[in-house]
Amino acid sequence: MADADRLIICEHCDAVYQPVELRAHEKASCVRCHAIIQRHNSLGIEQRLALSVTAAVLWAFANVYPIMSIRLQGLSNSATLWDSIVALSQGPITFIALVAAVAIIVAPAFQLALLLWVLGYAHGHRRAPGFALCMRSLETLRPWSMLEVCLLGALVAVIKLAGLLDVLPGIGLFALAALSLLIIRIAGRDVRDLWGHP
Ligand SMILES: [Zn+2]
Numbered sequence: 001m002a003d004a005d006r007l008i009i010c011e012h013c014d015a016v017y018q019p020v021e022l023r024a025h026e027k028a029s030c031v032r033c034h035a036i037i038q039r040h041n042s043l044g045i046e047q048r049l050a051l052s053v054t055a056a057v058l059w060a061f062a063n064v065y066p067i068m069s070i071r072l073q074g075l076s077n078s079a080t081l082w083d084s085i086v087a088l089s090q091g092p093i094t095f096i097a098l099v100a101a102v103a104i105i106v107a108p109a110f111q112l113a114l115l116l117w118v119l120g121y122a123h124g125h126r127r128a129p130g131f132a133l134c135m136r137s138l139e140t141l142r143p144w145s146m147l148e149v150c151l152l153g154a155l156v157a158v159i160k161l162a163g164l165l166d167v168l169p170g171i172g173l174f175a176l177a178a179l180s181l182l183i184i185r186i187a188g189r190d191v192r193d194l195w196g197h198p
Contacts, residue, residue, distance in 0.1 A: 006196065010037050041190045045197065048186055049119040055182040056112045061175035063105065067154050068173060071166040080172055081105060081150075100150075107145040108179070111187045114138050122197055138191055145187070147180035 008019050010030040020028055022040040029036050043051070066078035079087070081104055089097035114134045121128035128134060154173055161167045 045122045051186050052115045058175045058179040062172050065172040066170035069168045103146040104150040107141050151180045
């Protein structure tokens with residue numbers, strides 16, 4: 001009987017497999033539905049921890065520095081992520097401000113805090129206190145974290161407004177772009193392999 005701890009299940013058709021050792025650029029797919037069930041992860045714990053620290057710094061930059069500044073006839077204005085949430089909350093769609101705050105500020109912050117906690121302990125070859133809860137929370141938070149949607153929106157706004165006003169992308173926008181790529185890399189489904197560690 002295979003060790004039940006180590007079995008993996010295809011998310012799409014519930015077929016159960018023994019995990020295999022994959023080499024670089026290899027992936028395993030389900031024989032029944034052809035969905036990808038395992039990918040080689042080239043990042044070690046130390047690298048993931050370093051990327052998580054980098055992402056936390058980028059998160060701070062994205063929240064402190066303006067996403068963009070606009071200028072028109074000598075008047076200038078700039079907005080941070082938080083300013084955009086506040087602006088939304090004062091309009092007729094206050095509820096959307098709450099959803100946006102969760103999707104672009106709160107969920108990524110929790111993801112990063114949980115990753116730093118879990119990976120910090122994993123780096124010392126120990127399991128973090130509350131490990132199972134942290135891992136389940138990471139799975140729950142993933143669909144709520146929508147930095148890439150926000151990034152796309154900000155880019156569309158910059159390009160559209162550029163025709164009418166002087167628009168300067170801010171440091172926050174560059175930090176947001178780097179952060180959304182990093183989050184996809186470090187908080188994706190790959191975090192699941194931490195269950196088997198150490
Ligand atoms: Zn399948």
